Amino acid sequence: MRKKLVILSWGMYDLANTIFYINIITLYFALWITVDMGGREIYYSITMACSMLGVAFLQPVVGAISDRYSKRMPFLIGFTLVCILFTGLLGLIHTLWTGLLFFAIANAGYQMGIVFYDMLLPEISSHRDFGKVSGTGIALGYIGTFIGLLLVRPFAMQGGRQAAFIPTALFFLIFSLPCFLFVRDTAVQGCKSRSAGLSGIATQIKQTLSNWKKYPGLFRFLIAHFLYLNAINTTMMFVSVYGNKVMNFTDTELYKFFLFSTGFAAAGSIISGFIADRIGVKKTLMGTIGLWCITFILVAVAFNKQMFLIIGPLSGITLGSTWVASRALLAHIAPVEKRGEVFGFFGLSGRASMLGPVLWGAVVLLLEPLGLLRYRIAVLSLLVFSIAGLAILRKVPEPARSRS
Incomplete structure (x- = not known):
């Protein structure tokens, strides 16, 4: 009973941060940024890139610190509160550049919180049910999409898009509380002494990098993760802009599109968890990345709203499955005594995946004379990252599945 409460409370954080x-x-x-404040897409791209690159290089260090002290929750709570604070402040400012700065800080807190949330997965679940527990968290995350859209939309309809920022911060806090209250740190077997300090942590990270051959497939997976997340992060950043400018969706139509797609994402995350436990997480993840390639092609050739709406369920299923399979695969192959550090590198490979958004911004800016066609070309450019990631992922050994 206690374990079920902990898993549910842990998953509630997925619901909260999805808001x-x-x-x-x-x-x-x-x-x-791009409509109300008249900013270019490249402004958003560069801001996100700077925020996530800073986070990416900090995560392995903070992850190693958390290993040394066997602590996850203080970092999770602290970074989440940073995100909540600056998200709320976004609702009070009136200039483009201040908005971009506050967003960069809020995003950094959000991204840092996720890595400590991910670290808790192998501590609250067993080796044989990583996929199902991960799928539960992802499914609750997509329920968070429903809840977040439904709760925040009335504020945006009445006061405009900026009026959505403060309620988003408040709901993020409220739905995070079960995780803060009921999930506890557990002792991590193999953690080193606390006395070594920062120099010891630097040595620990250096040893992990120099001994990468001891961890079969781990660093190949992180490189593949870096590549395919370039495409996925870009999709999530600019789907509303693409829908608004290319497909002529109104905010209400975008709202319905996200609700429609999210239902399939929630179902896909649960089903993919069971599939991963049945056929293996690597095979599940490879199939998912293949579906992403198909999705990008379909988006680029969609010339009416009806076709774009049909793509929604496919993109939802692939998105949910990606998070489930990626997190479960890493939980399988990460050494127990280095989980925090390895999940930090997992965050590094994911949060440094900002080549895609910058490429998108550059394509849209440089091909401006082509009009709306430039957005379709930007979508097709994401295939490069997906195909390269899939090629490297093929070389990652499939982890053995527990029979217990």
Whole structure:
């Protein structure tokens, strides 16, 4: 009973942070910057890139610190509160550049919180049910999309897109509380002494990098993760902009599109968890990345709203499955005594995946004479990252599945 409460409380954090992701990164902030404030897509791209690159290099260090002290929750709570604070402040400012600065800080807190949330997965679940527990968290995350859109939309309809920012911060806090209250740190077997300090942590990270051959497939997976997340992060950042400018979706139509797609994402995340436990997480992840390639092609050739709406369920299923399989695969192959550090590198490979957004911004800017066609070309450019990631992922050994 206690384990079920912990898993549910842990998954509630996925629900909570998705409220931030859907309302800020995907929907209202992107349109507030590019439509309400008249900013170019490249401004949003570069801001996100700077924020996530800074986070990416900090995560392995902080992850190693958390290993040394066997602590996850203080970092999770602290970074989440940073995100909540600056998300709320976004609702009070009136200039483009201040908005971009506050967003960069809020996003950094959000991204850092996720890595400590991910670290808790192998501590609250067993080797044989990583996929199902991960799938539960992802499914709750997509329920968070429903809840976040439904709760925040009335504020945006009445006060405009910026009016969505403060309610998003408040709901993020409220739905995070079960995780803060009921999930506890557990002793991590193999953690080193606390006395070594920062120099010892630097040595620990250096040893992990120099001894990468001891961890079969780990660094290949991180490189593949870096590549395919370039495509996925870009999709989530600019889907509302693409829908608004290319497909002529109104905010209400975008809202319905996200609700429609999210139902399939929630179902896909649960089903993919069971599939991963049945056929293996690597095979599941490879199939998912293949579906992403098909999705990008379909988006680029969609010339009416009806076709774009049909793509929604496919993109939802692939998105949910990607998070489930990626997190479960890493939980399988990460050494127990280095989980925090390895999940930090997992965050590094994911949060440094900002080549895609910068490429998108550059394509849209440089091909401006082509009009709306430039957005379709930008979508097709994401295939490069997906195909390269899939090629490297093929060389990652499939981890053995527990029979217990």
